[in-house]
Amino acid sequence: MQIMKLTRRAFVAASIAALGLFPALTSAHAQTPEDVLVVGQIAEPKSLDPAAVTAVNDFRILVNLYEGLVRYKSGTLEVAPALAESWEISEDGTEYTFNLREGVTFHDGTPFNAEAVKFNFDRMLNEDHPYHNTGPFPLAFFFSAVEETTAVDDLTVKFKLNAPYAPFLSNLAYPTGLLVSPEAVKSNGEDFGRNPVGTGPFKFVEWKSNERVVVDRYADYWGDPAGVQAVVFRPITDANTRVAEMLAGGIDMMVEVPPTALSQFQGDDFTIVEQAGPHVWFLILNAKEGPFADKRVRQAANYAINKEAIVNDVLEGTADVAAGPTPPAFAWAYNEELDPYPYDPEKAKELLAEAGAEGAELTFYVTEGGSGMLDPVAMGTAIQADLAAVGLDVKIETYEWNTFLGEVNPGLEGKADMAEMAWMTNDPDTLPYLALRTDAWPENGGFNSGYYSNEKVDELLEKARTSTSQEERAQLYREMQEIVQEDAPWVFVANWKQNAVTNDRVENFDLEPSFLLHLQNVTKN
Amino acid sequence: MAAYILKRLISAIPVLFGITLIVFLIMAMIPGDPATAILGAYATPENVAKINKDLGLDAPLFQRYFIWLGNMLTGDFGRSYSLNRPVLDEILDRFSATLILAGTSFVLCALIGILAGVISAARQYGWADKAITFTVLIGISIPSFFLGMVMILIFAVRLRWFPVSGMYAIYGGGDLPDLLNHLVMPAIALAAVATGVVARMSRSAMLEVLRQDYIRTARAKGVHERKVILGHALKSAMVTIIPVLGIQAGFVLSGAVYIEMVFQWPGVGRMLVDAILKRDILLVQGGVVFVAACYVLFNIVVDVAQSLLDPRIKS
Numbered sequence: 001m002q003i004m005k006l007t008r009r010a011f012v013a014a015s016i017a018a019l020g021l022f023p024a025l026t027s028a029h030a031q032t033p034e035d036v037l038v039v040g041q042i043a044e045p046k047s048l049d050p051a052a053v054t055a056v057n058d059f060r061i062l063v064n065l066y067e068g069l070v071r072y073k074s075g076t077l078e079v080a081p082a083l084a085e086s087w088e089i090s091e092d093g094t095e096y097t098f099n100l101r102e103g104v105t106f107h108d109g110t111p112f113n114a115e116a117v118k119f120n121f122d123r124m125l126n127e128d129h130p131y132h133n134t135g136p137f138p139l140a141f142f143f144s145a146v147e148e149t150t151a152v153d154d155l156t157v158k159f160k161l162n163a164p165y166a167p168f169l170s171n172l173a174y175p176t177g178l179l180v181s182p183e184a185v186k187s188n189g190e191d192f193g194r195n196p197v198g199t200g201p202f203k204f205v206e207w208k209s210n211e212r213v214v215v216d217r218y219a220d221y222w223g224d225p226a227g228v229q230a231v232v233f234r235p236i237t238d239a240n241t242r243v244a245e246m247l248a249g250g251i252d253m254m255v256e257v258p259p260t261a262l263s264q265f266q267g268d269d270f271t272i273v274e275q276a277g278p279h280v281w282f283l284i285l286n287a288k289e290g291p292f293a294d295k296r297v298r299q300a301a302n303y304a305i306n307k308e309a310i311v312n313d314v315l316e317g318t319a320d321v322a323a324g325p326t327p328p329a330f331a332w333a334y335n336e337e338l339d340p341y342p343y344d345p346e347k348a349k350e351l352l353a354e355a356g357a358e359g360a361e362l363t364f365y366v367t368e369g370g371s372g373m374l375d376p377v378a379m380g381t382a383i384q385a386d387l388a389a390v391g392l393d394v395k396i397e398t399y400e401w402n403t404f405l406g407e408v409n410p411g412l413e414g415k416a417d418m419a420e421m422a423w424m425t426n427d428p429d430t431l432p433y434l435a436l437r438t439d440a441w442p443e444n445g446g447f448n449s450g451y452y453s454n455e456k457v458d459e460l461l462e463k464a465r466t467s468t469s470q471e472e473r474a475q476l477y478r479e480m481q482e483i484v485q486e487d488a489p490w491v492f493v494a495n496w497k498q499n500a501v502t503n504d505r506v507e508n509f510d511l512e513p514s515f516l517l518h519l520q521n522v523t524k525n
Numbered sequence: 526m527a528a529y530i531l532k533r534l535i536s537a538i539p540v541l542f543g544i545t546l547i548v549f550l551i552m553a554m555i556p557g558d559p560a561t562a563i564l565g566a567y568a569t570p571e572n573v574a575k576i577n578k579d580l581g582l583d584a585p586l587f588q589r590y591f592i593w594l595g596n597m598l599t600g601d602f603g604r605s606y607s608l609n610r611p612v613l614d615e616i617l618d619r620f621s622a623t624l625i626l627a628g629t630s631f632v633l634c635a636l637i638g639i640l641a642g643v644i645s646a647a648r649q650y651g652w653a654d655k656a657i658t659f660t661v662l663i664g665i666s667i668p669s670f671f672l673g674m675v676m677i678l679i680f681a682v683r684l685r686w687f688p689v690s691g692m693y694a695i696y697g698g699g700d701l702p703d704l705l706n707h708l709v710m711p712a713i714a715l716a717a718v719a720t721g722v723v724a725r726m727s728r729s730a731m732l733e734v735l736r737q738d739y740i741r742t743a744r745a746k747g748v749h750e751r752k753v754i755l756g757h758a759l760k761s762a763m764v765t766i767i768p769v770l771g772i773q774a775g776f777v778l779s780g781a782v783y784i785e786m787v788f789q790w791p792g793v794g795r796m797l798v799d800a801i802l803k804r805d806i807l808l809v810q811g812g813v814v815f816v817a818a819c820y821v822l823f824n825i826v827v828d829v830a831q832s833l834l835d836p837r838i839k840s
Contacts, residue, residue, distance in 0.1 A: 033696050044799070047609040054563060136579035138563050141572060193609045209608070209618055210791035212695050232695050236789050237799070240674060245689045248682045371565050402557030402804055409561075409568055445569045 031249050035229040037506065037524050039517075040242045040254035044210055044235040047193030050178035051124050051137045055371070056424070059175040060255065060517035061213055061233050066178035066198030069098050069117065069157075070169060072514045077278060077330055077426070079169045083112065083179065083199065093164030093468040100155040104222045106181035107203035114151035119182040121149045121159075134190050142171040164466040166473055167427040174426045175516070201226040201520040210235060227508060227523040246270075246501055252524060253502045253509070255517065259316035259375070265501045274497045275511035278329045279372055280322050280431070281422040283383070283491035286412040288451035291362065291392075296355040298488040301418075302341035304348035304390040305383055311494050314378045319494040324481040325436065326428050327495045329513045332470065333428040335478040338485055340492065348390045361393045365408060365419035370401035372422035374496060380420060383491075394418075411442035411449050418491075419449065424515060428477050433461050436484060452489030529832065533825045540821055541814070545597075548813045549590050552806045558582065559606055562804040580606055582806075593810065603807040607800065612811040616793065620815065622692055623792035625704070626784070627777045629712040634719035634777065635770055639759075641720070642727020642766075646735060647754050657724065664721035670783040673714035677787070680710060690789035711788040715780055719773040723766070730765040734758045764835045771827035775820055 032038045045058040050066055053059070070087075073080035084098035104112040123131045124140045145165040150158045161168065171177060184197035196204045201223065202215035213233040217226040234251060236242040243261045245251045257265070257272070265272055285292040285301065292298050307321040323340040326333060352358050366380035367373055377398065384394045397416070399407060408419045423431045433440070438453040440446025457480055464476035485492070502509050508521045560576035561568045577583055584592070596603060602612035641661065645654045681689040687710050693699050694707075734740065735758050743753050782794030789795075793812055800808040 036696055038695055044608070046607055049609075052609070054565060054567070136563075136576050138572065138576060139567065141567075190604075190609075209610075209615065210795070211691060211693065214696075230696075234691070234695055236690060237795070238786050238789065241677070241690050241787060241789055244677050244682050248685060248689045250689050250691075250695075400557075400802075402562050402802075403555075405561050405565070405568060406556050406558075410570075445571050447569070 032252055035524060037228045037231045037253065037519065037522060038251045039231060039233050039519075040245055040251040041233050041235050042239075042242070042256050043237050045207075045213065045233075048196035048204065048207070048213070049134070049193035050175050050180065051120070051140070052135060052193055053175075054138050056515050059515075061215070062175050062178055062196075063200070063516045064202045064215060064231065064519050065196055065200045065204055066175075066180065067200050068172055068175075068177040068179055069100075070173045070177075072170075072173050072512065072516070074512065074518075075510070077170070077513050078332065079173050082173075087169075089468055093166070093466065094161045096159045096161070096168065097152070098157050098159075100157065101222065102155060104199050105220060106184070106197050106199050107218055108181050108184055108197045110181055110183045112179070112199050113154050114157040115154075116182050117157045117179060118149045118151045119185075120179050121146060123185065131185050131189075134185060134192055139174075139176040142174065142176050143168075164468060166465050166467055167429045170427040173514075202231060205230070224520070226520050228519070231519055246503070249503070252506050253500060255498070255500045257499050257501050259314075259318045262316060262318070262499070269504055271502050271504070271506075271509075273500045273502065273509060273511050274318075275499075275513060276320065276327070276329050276495060276497045277424065277513050277515045278327045278426065279422065279424045279496040279498075279515075280325065280327050280492070281319070281372070281374060281379075281420075281494040281496065282322065282325070283493065284408070284412065284419045284421050284450040285489060285491065286417045286450050287453075287489055288413055290417045291355070291357040291360040292417055292450075294355045294357065295487060296351045297357045297360075298491075299341070300348040300351035300355070300357075300390065301387065301392075301491050302488050303344045303351070304392070305386045305491055305493070306343045307340060307493055308343060310379055310382050314375055314382055315494065315496075318499060319374065319496045322492040322495045324485040324492055325432055325490065326477060326481050329495070330428040330477075333474045333477040335481040338481055341485075341488075345386075345390050352390060352392070358391050359393060361395065362387070362417040363415070364394050364396050365404065365412075365416045366396050366398045367401050367404040367420055368398060370404065370422075372424050372496065373401070373420065374422070374494070376420050379493070383493075408449050409442065409447060411451065413451065421449075421490075422496075426514065428473075429461070429465055432457075432477075432480060432484070433465060436489065437461055450489055452487065454483060454487055457483055457487075526829075526832075530825070530829060533828060537821045537825065541818055544817045545594060545810075545814055546590075548810050549593065552804075552809055553586055553589075555804075557804055559804045559806060562802075563606070593807070597811070597814070602811040605800070605805055605808040607803040607805040607808065612807050615796065615808065616812055616815050619791060619793040619796045619812075620819075622790060623778070623781055623785070623794060625692075626708065626711055626715065626790055626792055627774075627781050629708060630716040630719065630777045630781075631770075631774055633712060633716040634723050634773055637716075638720045638723025638773075639727045639766060641724040643731055643754065643759060645724065645728040646731030649732065654728075658728075661721040661724045664717045665725075667717065668783075669714050669718055669780055670787050672717055673711065673784055673787040676710050676714055690787075692791055711784050711790055714787075715777060715784045718780070719777050722776075723769060723773055726769040727762065727766050730762040731758055733765070734762045760834075764831060767827060767831050767834065771824060774823055774827075778816070778820065 041057055043057050045061055046053050050062050067082045069084040070079045071082040083101050085101050087098045089096055106112055122129045124137045145161040146159050147162045148160040152158050181197035185192045188195045194207055201218055201221050203218040205214040205216050207213045216230045239258045242254050246254045285298050287293055311319040311321055321340045323338040328334045367376045380396055384396055387394045425431050435447040436452055437458050440448040441451055442449055460476045460480045464473045467473050498511055498515055500511055505524050507523045559580055560573040563576060564572050605612050605615055608615055641657045645657045648654045677689055680686045688707055692707050694703050740758055743757050781792055785792040785795040797812045
């Protein structure tokens with residue numbers, strides 16, 4: 001009996017202690033503070049040095065701290081002035097001269113000028129540059145056409161290219177082209193990525209590993225000052241936890257809402273924002289060997305797969321059906337006349353019978369996750385079922401993302417007949433140039449893992465890359481899309497619509513087709 | 526005693542050496558490399574080769590191993606490419622977060638578990654025993670990450686008693702009440718299974734001891750029941766319970782991985798998962814070696830504690 005008495009006493013004491021603590025504990029948990037925007041990110045940033053990172057997740061912070069010479073015009077993927085007020089391109093397309101904005105300072109007080117621009121590109125591109133060792137700079141090849149950067153005078157900078165390269169301007173608008181403070185790089189060395197200094201509407205305050213990155217309104221910004229006092233970026237890697245934080249009021253905004261969680265945010269307390277971007281989700285078909293070497297079988301696969309069902313049921317409407325290799329977000333280069341392959345299993349069966357490929361056995365590489373891959377396992381399973389319905393026997397092999405890339409990028413020959421893939425790009429040139437040309441077969445260092453080859457497509461892409469007229473380029477890309485759709489080297493499945501949720505305290509927020517997260521105009525009460 | 530401790534410490538050296546070799550080989554053998562993880566869709570062979578060279582991954586395997594091992598012996602764990610900071614700084618930051626979480630859970634599971642076990646045994650087949658046995662069974666059966674998610678839904682999203690995730694408030698905060706506020710749910714979720722195991726083992730250990738002659742003798746002599754249970758019985762039962770606690774310490778430490786993911790606790794478990802997905806070789810290797818060393822050390826502490834209670838063990 002004694003022992004029971006003891007524990008009863010202990011229990012009562014513990015309960016009283018717990019009750020006493022409770023008000024203290026609960027009061028500590030309040031809403032997010034006024035005028036401070038808390039953003040739920042999908043991961044910890046790798047670095048805040050724009051030249052050193054590759055992930056959209058990191059770019060979402062960077063575009064608020066830094067600016068480039070040019071940027072994407074709001075709501076489009078067209079290039080507009082930023083730190084350069086205007087520019088001229090030489091007749092032959094190999095010289096770009098930029099006139100810089102006057103009176104711009106970096107957050108550390110040093111002036112933004114032509115020398116600073118030159119420093120940025122030399123640091124990335126010249127192996128002998130004293131600060132090249134602050135890399136590696138994985139996306140430096142975006143600017144590999146640059147032969148020389150010259151500071152003509154304080155506010156004029158000139159790039160000399162080794163050949164005409166039309167995507168140069170849109171690459172400058174990409175986050176890899178954001179400009180950093182040379183003085184800050186010199187004083188911080190390899191730690192610059194944790195002490196970022198740019199010219200943007202927000203300046204860096206602190207980065208607590210795995211907890212938060214905080215940025216404050218930059219008082220001396222050259223343009224309109226930012227709408228909120230501060231932004232806090234929180235890495236919350238688990239999607240369910242991110243949703244729970246949003247529901248509990250711990251964050252004001254979250255990006256990449258899982259499709260299945262969208263229904264939780266219906267109603268007046270939250271706003272769901274959507275924006276189609278330059279994303280395409282497709283299946284690479286092995287055109288070199290096996291059944292898909294026959295164009296009719298590739299077309300049959302395009303007819304057999306019910307893309308409507310995939311985007312509406314598997315992805316809950318967070319994507320549109322893709323018509324061809326170029327996403328509609330590249331409005332200026334997109335061929336409006338292309339209609340997606342309709343869902344037509346009968347037609348697919350006919351084509352398969354014509355090609356004598358009924359009952360063929362196919363190996364299908366599926367990934368478990370990965371950048372832009374949406375819901376790859378569920379999508380892969382749906383595709384397998386659709387192909388089974390027209391008599392194709394598809395065997396799925398599933399790999400973790402990095403392993404998957406290691407299998408797919410060197411080419412599918414001898415291993416598989418089809419593989420999932422998705423790309424997000426910044427110029428209509430990038431994906432087809434790297435993944436559809438004959439010269440982009442894996443053995444030449446490209447990503448044409450299905451060995452598609454069409455001389456006409458090669459010619460159109462080469463020509464579009466060197467043309468300096470946007471109108472001419474658009475024409476060439478439209479023609480390319482038509483041929484590629486007919487040849488069907490891929491099954492064109494989906495174009496993802498990026499989404500975000502904000503609570504009712506956040507105003508003036510929009511997503512950009514570039515997938516970047518510009519928070520300058522956002523306000524919060 | 527000192528000689529025994531020294532002997533145990535020396536015997537740990539080959540274990541640690543083996544761990545460095547195994548983790549190094551595993552990281553070298555798994556498919557995918559840091560360059561592919563960095564470049565993603567842009568991983569052309571040319572770009573991959575350039576990045577691997579920049580990261581020093583083009584040297585032969587055995588050379589890389591000895592460079593790494595040599596640096597580590599001088600306290601240099603290298604630099605994490607995915608976080609862009611020294612590996613050791615990151616590990617120490619993260620490990621202290623894990624220690625707070627796992628330590629709290631361990632204390633909870635030891636105190637509550639032993640207390641529940643002792644009550645159960647003392648009141649065998651009574652209502653307290655039945656209630657405890659039932660609760661323990663539930664505790665053992667629910668996976669900790671699921672318990673964590675359910676707790677988030679009830680106590681954070683619905684009732685808003687506690688924050689959903691993180692270790693400190695995102696703006697302001699940073700003091701002890703703030704930490705406790707964030708610690709309550711993950712610590713309980715992590716402790717649940719271990720508490721159940723400790724309670725069961727304590728109960729059976731106590732029952733075993735209570736059946737012995739010297740307990741009957743003590744009771745016959747008229748020793749106070751509380752003293753019989755806590756003084757005579759529990760002391761001998763601890764010899765059986767302590768190794769269980771040692772195992773649970775390891776369990777809590779490894780179970781922290783799931784809980785850290787669910788509650789976004791900035792601990793070493795979450796760090797390792799992220800590092801593996803990004804193929805951050807040095808961070809994975811450093812983290813595993815560090816955690817393994819702590820685990821080995823903890824086992825030595827347990828063995829020493831046990832030998833203090835039961836002198837027969839040393840021989």
